[in-house]
Amino acid sequence: MSPYTFEFADDSVREWTLTETGAEPTLVEEYAPSVFVSGPDDALADLRSRLESDPKVDDLSVERWARDLHEVHVGERSRLLRVDLERVSDVRQLAREIRGVHERETHAPGTFRLYDVDLEPGFRYCLDRGIDPTPSRDLRVLRIEIDDAALADGDVTAIRLEGESVLEDERRPDRDRDADDVQAVGRGSDGARTVGNVPDDARATLENLQWRLERDDPDVLVVSHAELVPLLSRRAAEVGLESFALGRLPGWTRLAGSNTYESYGRVGHSPARYRVPGRAIVDTSNSFLWQQSGLAGLEYMVERTGRPLQEAAWGSIGTLLTSRQIRLARREWDVLAPQNKWEPERFSDVRTLHAADRGGFTFAPDVGFHERVHEIDFASLYPRIICEYGISPETVGCAHESDDTAADTRRVPDLGYELCSGGPAETPFLPSVLEPLLADRADRKRRLADDPPEATASRLRAESGAIKWVLVSCFGYQGYRNAKYGRIECHEAINAYARDVALTAKRRLEDGGWRIVHGIVDSLWVTPREGVDPEPLESVIADVSAAVGIPLERDGSYEWVCFVPLRESVRSREAATDRGGTTGDAETSRSSGTAGALTRYFGKRESGSYKFRGIEVRQRSTPTFVAESQRAFVEALDRERDPVAVCDVLSRRLGMLRRGDVDPGDLEITTRVSKPRSAYRQRTRTVGALERYERHGIERHPGQSVRYVVVDDEARTVDRVRIPVESIDEYDLEFYEGKLVEACESVLSPLGWDRTRIRRHVSGVTVTRLSSFLE
Template identity: 40%
Template sequence: MTMWYTFDFIDGDVYRWTPAGDTGTATYDIDSTYRPRFYVRGARETRAAYERALEPHPSVATVKTVERRPGFGESPEPVTMIEATTVDAVPTLARQTNQVALPDELRCYNVDFSPEFRYCLETNTDPTPTTRLTTVELSLPRARTADGKLSTVTIDGETVRGSQATVVDAVATRVAECDPDVLFVNAASVIPRLFAAARDEGHTLELGRGPHAATYQTLAGESTYHSYGQVGHSPARYNVPGRVVINRSASFFLRETNLAGCLDLVERSRKPLQEQAWASIGNVLTAIQIRAAQRRDVLVQWRAWRPESWKTMGSLYTADRGGFTFTPDVGVHTDVHEVDFSSLYPNIIITRNISPETVRCDCCSTADVPELGYSICDRGGYLPDVLDPLVSDRDAIKDQLEETTDPTERARLEGESAALKWILVSCFGYQGFSNAKFGRIECHEAINAFARSILLDAKDQLEAAGWDVVHGLVDSLWVTPASDRNQRPLTEVCRTVTDDVGIRLEYEGAFDWVAFVPKRDSTEGALTKYFGKYAEPTAAGSAYKYRGIECRQRSTPSFVGSVQKALIRTFDQYREPGSVIDKLAGHIDALHAGRVDPSDLVITTRTSKSLTEYTQATQTVAALQRADGLYDDDQPAGSTVEYVVVDDDKQGHERVALREEVPSTYDAEFYATALIRAATSVLAPCGWTQARIERALAETTETSLARWA
C-alpha cells in the first residue's frame, strides 16, 4: 500500500507524495477524482431552495440527500451533501446558505477542515510516514541590510555569506543534493524572501519537487488572535510542492516535544505533518475527535451553537468554580512528600463517563455529579472512548521510559509522552471553550466538581493517616508528617485512595525541603510559586524543583534566572538569609563591573498591540521602535520581541537594543533591581521583603565565602 505523507492542491488536482526517506527517491501520483464534501441540515423545503440556488454554481460537482447523525446521541436524519470541485470552494458554498435562509433554518457541517486533513479524512488515508524523513534547515537573518539584499543564510548550521546570488545558489544546491522531505525554517518569511531574491537575480529557485518545484503557495496570511486574555500572532503559512515546510518559530508541538512527538500525533489525528506542525493543542484534539465522529457517522458542526442549559442563580454559583486549591502554608517545610493523581481530569472523564451527550441527558434523572446534582447517562459517551487510548498509551510510554537507557529511544518516547500530555491537559479546558466543536460547559463544570470531591477525600484520608497537608493544587498534594500522630506509609495511603476513587494516586517522591512563596502584595501563599530540594536527584539529574518563580518565567533574562537558581543552592547549603544576601551582592557587583555578557540579559516579551496602538512609552514600545527601523516585516500584535535594556533613563528607542543588534552595554541598575526581585522570591518564605533585602545590601560591609562561592 502506498503511504503518502503530504498533499498539494494544484489546479483542482491532488498531488500525493511519498517521502524520499531511506530509499532516497520521493514519488508522487495525482488524484483527479477527489471531491471534498460538506453537509447542510434543515427542513426539506428550505434545503431544496438552497439546492436550487447551487445548481448553476461552477464549484458544485454533485448534490444529493444522504442520512447522517447531526450529533452524538442523535438519530440519523436526511441532510444535503454537497460535493465541491476544490477544497477552497467549500466555505464559499457554505456561506451561501445565508442567501436563501435565516441562520437558524439551515446549519452547515464538515465545513472548516484544513485541506490536507480533509483529504485524509474523506479518503481514509493515513499520512503517517513509515520511513525516516530527510531534512534541511534554512535560517535567514531578520534584520535587513542597507541595500535590502540577502547576504547571509544558515543551512543545516553552516553559515554562507556573500552576494544575494551566492545565497540563493547555496540554498538551491543544498536542497537539490539532499532532496529533503522536510524543510525547517526559522520564520514564515523565509520562503517568500528566497523566491523574491531569486527573482531579483534572474535565477530559478526550485525549493519544491515535481512539475511545480519552482513555485510556492500562500496557504494562509498572518493574523492576530485573543486567547485566555492574551494576544497572539499567527504568522503566514507557505507551502512548496512535494515537501513539508515547518516554521520552527510557530510550531508549538515541535517546541514542546520533538519530531517523534509530532509524528505520533499525525498517526492519531490524521493531520499530515505540515498541518500538525502549525496546529494548536485544541486543533489536534479536535481532529482526533472528528475522527471519532466520522466512525460514528456523526457530522461536525461548522459554528458551535450549543447553548448553556438553564440554571438558577444558586446552581450557577455552585457550578462556576474551578478545580481544587488549598492555600499553601507559606514558609520552608522539611521532609515534604508529593502525591499526584495520574491524568486526573482525563481519568475523571473516562471513569465518570463525562461527555457532551451524557451529562444532563434527556433519559436519566439521577444526581451523579457531586454538589451539582447533574445526571450522567448510562450509555457510553464518545469522549471517554477518545481519551481512554491516549491515557493508556501514555501510561505505557512512561513505563517504557523507566526501562529504556538507549538515548535515541528515550528521545522518541519522551517526545511521544510530551505530545500526549499536552492533548490530555487540554481535553478538560476545551470542554469550556465556546468555540469547541464538541465542547459543553456542563461537562467542564462536572469535571471540576468531581475533581474537588476527589482531592478533598484524598486530603481527609491523608490527614487520618497521620499526614499534614501543606499545599494542594488541582491534582497534587504536598504533605509532611504530623508531629502528634503516627503515620501510615504513604504508598499504602495512595493505594487506598486509588481503590476508593478509581484513579491512581501516585507517590511522586520526597523533598528535603520545599519553600512556598507568598504573594507579592500579601502574606497569603501564592498557589503556583514554590521551589524545593529533592531528597534524591530525578532520573534527569535534577536536584531542585522550581515552579512559578522568575527562573521559570519566559520573560526572565537567562542571567537573572541562573542567579536565582544559584541563590537557591546557597540557601540550601547554608539555610540562612545572610549567605544568600552575600551571594546576591557578588552578582550585583559583577553587573556593575560590566562582567556580565549582554546576551545573557535579553528580555523576551510578547506584544499586545502594534506599535501605533501603544499610548505609553514602555520598554516594549522602545523595542518596537527599533524593530521598525531594522526589520523588513512589521511587528504585529502578538509577536515576540527580544531586547536588552541599555539605559532605562533614556527616552524612545535609545532605551533598549534588540538582540540582533548584539548590544555591548546594559543598564546595570535596572538588572540589579531584577536580581533583587528574584532574590525576594527566594527569601520571602523566610519572611524577608524586598525592602529588607535592599537594606541588608546597603548595610553589608563584610562578606563571607558564600559571596564568592
C-alpha cells in the first residue's frame, strides 16, 4: 500500500501508510529533489561550475527532456542541467539564486529557464518516486469546530467535535483528576474553576479531545479554522498537558502563512496552513472542493492528480487541473513543468484579433413569462470541443510540416488557425488530460440514473461534482497568464468552435419549428413557434448532436419560465439615495451587469420543483428572510398568475417586518471584504462591520466574509450595523423593506411591474386575498 500523507524534515521524509487499524510511519533518508535548467550549452556549463561549490547541491548531471509540448510533437528533446538538492526547502531558494545572482552577473536576462520549481513538497515527492497517494481504505474523519469569537478569545471550551461540545462529553472513562490536579484546582475571579491561572474547563476540554483522538484514531482532521492547531497546542502547554498531540506523534509545523490574493478580479484570502504528524488536515475555511464535494470528491482528485489529500484539500480547481497536467506531462510526455509561461501570443492581423476576441455565443433572453419551455444543453461543451477537435497547445497553429500530417490539418472556424492532429502522440495533450475525466463523469451519471443505495449515490454525486468543477475550469485556464501549459490561441479556438456549434444548433432548431427564447454558452431554452407543429425535440437534438459531434441533451422541461430584465443603473442609484446611500457607495449603487441579466431567470419544472438563477434567492449575500420571501412570491405567481397576488404576499411579509415578527438573525447579510478597512474611502456597511469585528478581536482580511444586520442605515458610523457575536434585538425597517421590494421586483419585472408600481400597490388600501396566506 502507498503512503497517503508525508512530513518533510531537513534531511528526511516520513511516509505514513494506512493499515487496517491505523497508520504506520516509514522514515526515508535518501531523497534529493531536482530542479532542471535549460539554456545555451556554454551558459549551462558556466552555471554548472558555479553550482558545484553550492552546499545546497547534492549532485549535477545533464539529461534530455522536452521543454514544452511542441518538442514532443516534433520528436525533439533538449539537453537540460539537472540539479539535485539536499532538501526540499532549498528548491525555491536555489531558483531565486540562479535567476537573481548567477544569471544576472554573467548572462542576459532570460538566458536560463527553470523547470519543476514551484511544486508542493508532497506532490513533488509522489511525482519523483512514482507514488500514488490515494488512500487504500476508508478514512476515519474527526471534525473539530470553533466559532470566530471563541477562536479570537482562545476559548477552547467552545470546541465541538462532530457538532457536540467536547467539554460536555461524559463518555471518557477516566473523568477523575489525579491528586495533584485536585489540589491545584481553585476559583477564578469570575467563579470559574481554575488550574493554576488557566480555567479548569479548558483542561477538561483538552483531556476529552485527547481521549477522542486516541479512541477514534482519525486519519483526517477536518477543522473549521486552521488556527486551531497552534491554539490547542498552546493551551495544552498552559494547563500542563505535556502529552497532548493532535497528530499521531507530538508536534506540529506551520507550512505557510496567511496571504491575500486576487484572481480574475476577485480578492481572496488564504489562511495559514499547518501539518501534524500522521494525519491530514482539511481546513474547511480554505477548501473549495470540501465545500462542494466533501471527502469523496477530495479522494477522487487525489487519485486523478497525484496530490496527497492535504494538498488536494487546499488546492484551487486550477491548481488541481495543473497537477493533473504536470503528472501526465512528466509520466507520458517527458515534459517538465516550466516555472514561467514563456510562449508569447503569436502575431495576428487586426481582422483575426477582432474575430478571436468575441467569447462564447449568447442569444439575448426574451424577457417575460413563457410557457412550455424546454432547456437543452451540450454536455461538457468546452471539454468536449477540446477532445472532439483535438485542440491543444501543440496542435493549434502547429509547426509540424511533415507530409503525413499536412493532409490532416483543419482550420478553426472564423479564425483560420491550423489544427494539426499529427505528431508522435496518438491523442493531443489536452484531450489526454480531459478524456478520462469526461468518461468518469459520464459513468457516475449513468450509475446515478440506476437509483443506487443512498450511500453509493452520495459518493457518486460527490465525485461527479468534483469532476464538473475541473471540467468547467479547463477552458478558461487556457487563457490564464500563469497556466503551465496554457495558450491563448487554444482559448480562442475553443470559443470559435463553441460559436459555430451554437449557430448550427440554432439553425436546426428553427428549421424544426422551435424558437430560442434564451441561450448562453452551452445552454438553450426553446419553445414551439406559434402556429407551427414542431418536429419532436428528441429528433432535432439527435440531429444536432450528430452534426457537431457533441451530445446535446434535454436538461429539463418547464411549465413556465420567467426571464428577468436588466436593472437600470439609474434606478439603482435612485434607490440607493432613497435608502440613505450615495452614488459613491459601492454597496448600494452597484447594478446588475449584462452578464448578470443573461443568467437571471426562474421557472417551474414539470416535476413541480422550482429553479432559480441569478435572482436574490440564489445570492449568497441575501438574508434568509428575504430569500424565503422571494420563494413565496414565486409560489404565489405560480398559483395565481397575477401580479396582484404576489403583491398581497409582499404586503403580509412587510407586515411581519413592521410588527417585529422577524428574527434579526434571519436578516443577516454576508459580504466578501475586498480590501483592508483602511483602504475604504467611504463609510459603507462593510466598513462598519469590519470595525465591529475589530472591537471583538476577530480578524477579517480581504477575501474573507463579514456578516451583519443593518440596524440604522442612516448612521454612517460603526453603529450602522451589528455582527452575529453581538446581541441583536433591532433592525432598520426601511432598509429591509427596500430589500423585500427589490426581491419582489425581480419576480414581477418580467410581467412589466417595476418597484414604483409595486410600492404604489402595497401602500394603497387594498383587499388582501386569502390565497396570499398559502405559502
